[in-house]
Amino acid sequence: MRDRTTAARLDRATCAALVTAVLMPVALGLIFFYVPNDADQGFSQRIFYFHVPIAMTTYALFAWGALNAARYLWTGDLSLDLRSYVPMHLGVIFGTLTLVTGSFWAKVSWGTWWYWGSTELNTFLIIFLFYCAYFMLRFSVEPGARRSRYSAVYALLGVGLIPLSVLAVRIAQDALHPIVFRSNGVNMDGSMFLTFCVALAAMLSLAVSMYLVEMRGKRVDERLAQLRRLAQEAA
Amino acid sequence: MIDESAVRSVAAVYGIAWVATLAYVVILNAKLGRIERQLDELAGILEARSGDG
Numbered sequence: 001m002r003d004r005t006t007a008a009r010l011d012r013a014t015c016a017a018l019v020t021a022v023l024m025p026v027a028l029g030l031i032f033f034y035v036p037n038d039a040d041q042g043f044s045q046r047i048f049y050f051h052v053p054i055a056m057t058t059y060a061l062f063a064w065g066a067l068n069a070a071r072y073l074w075t076g077d078l079s080l081d082l083r084s085y086v087p088m089h090l091g092v093i094f095g096t097l098t099l100v101t102g103s104f105w106a107k108v109s110w111g112t113w114w115y116w117g118s119t120e121l122n123t124f125l126i127i128f129l130f131y132c133a134y135f136m137l138r139f140s141v142e143p144g145a146r147r148s149r150y151s152a153v154y155a156l157l158g159v160g161l162i163p164l165s166v167l168a169v170r171i172a173q174d175a176l177h178p179i180v181f182r183s184n185g186v187n188m189d190g191s192m193f194l195t196f197c198v199a200l201a202a203m204l205s206l207a208v209s210m211y212l213v214e215m216r217g218k219r220v221d222e223r224l225a226q227l228r229r230l231a232q233e234a235a
Numbered sequence: 236m237i238d239e240s241a242v243r244s245v246a247a248v249y250g251i252a253w254v255a256t257l258a259y260v261v262i263l264n265a266k267l268g269r270i271e272r273q274l275d276e277l278a279g280i281l282e283a284r285s286g287d288g
Contacts, residue, residue: 028249044241047248054252097255101248108244210259217266224273231280 013212020209023202030195038192044108049195051101053203055124058098059162061091061207062131066159069152081148084155086214088134090207095128123165130158 031049038045065087072080102121103113115121137154141147186193 042238042241044238044244046245050248050252093255093259097252100251104244104248104251108241206256213263217263217270220270224270224277228273228277228280231277231284234284 013209013216016205016209016212020202020205023198023205027195027199027202030198035191035195041109044105047101047105047108049199050203051098051105052196053200054094054101055098056200057203057207058091058094058128060204061087061094061211062127062155063159063162065091066155069155072148072152073156076145078145078148081151082215082218084152085138086211086218088131088155090210090214092128092131092135094207095124095131098124099128119168120165123161123168127158127161127165130161134158 027049031046035046035049037043038048065084068080068084068087071077072084102124106115106121107113134151134154138147138151141150181187188196
């Protein structure tokens with residue numbers, strides 16, 4: 001039974017990695033050989049096809065982590081604590097990439113690495129820093145149910161910032177940061193939207209691959225620690 | 236005519252994304268190395284124990 005479960009997990013991770021291996025070159029091909037230059041921003045707009053999918057993946061990871069945190073608080077199943085922690089960890093990695101890629105785009109488009117007047121930038125930074133602090137909280141508490149509970153509550157509090165961030169941008173009507181997805185549709189042509197969708201799918205499948213691999217690593221770590229304890233007790 | 240600074244920025248963004256992915260693989264590899272060492276240690280404990288028995 002155990003072997004079958006492990007094999008199924010391996011298959012899922014391998015499948016996700018294979019999907020990523022197919023989607024990522026397709027996305028890069030579309031970005032550099034298919035999609036036309038943007039009329040307004042020119043060649044530098046191609047950063048959009050990596051920057052925005054990375055940002056969306058960050059939000060998806062934080063939301064997935066928060067959902068598992070809620071499930072943990074509801075059921076008390078300790079495995080859900082790990083399923084909440086790993087997406088938070090990956091979310092911070094993708095969040096760092098969002099900030100770095102966004103800064104490059106800002107430099108080439110606005111002439112500055114960061115613009116403090118942009119609501120979208122600032123709210124993203126707040127969410128990012130909030131989830132960076134998640135690790136400080138988590139590792140300042142002894143491992144166990146109390147740590148899992150605190151982490152889950154913190155993860156849940158943070159996810160409320162995501163819709164607030166999206167709403168704040170709409171309310172502020174930020175003129176500098178471009179808003180592509182509006183309530184009346186998508187503000188780009190068909191080829192750009194197709195390229196964006198493929199890039200988003202590639203980034204999401206990369207995140208899923210990383211999530212599955214990291215989860216396996218954590219599980220192996222736990223099993224190994226368990227075996228070491230047993231071996232030391234028996235010795 | 237493509238702006239050179241735009242090309243550099245786009246290359247930097249895509250380069251950073253790939254470097255980050257590679258760094259992740261390197262970190263995973265280091266972690267696998269640690270797990271391998273712990274397995275060796277565990278095997279050593281069990282071997283010593285079977286030798287005593």
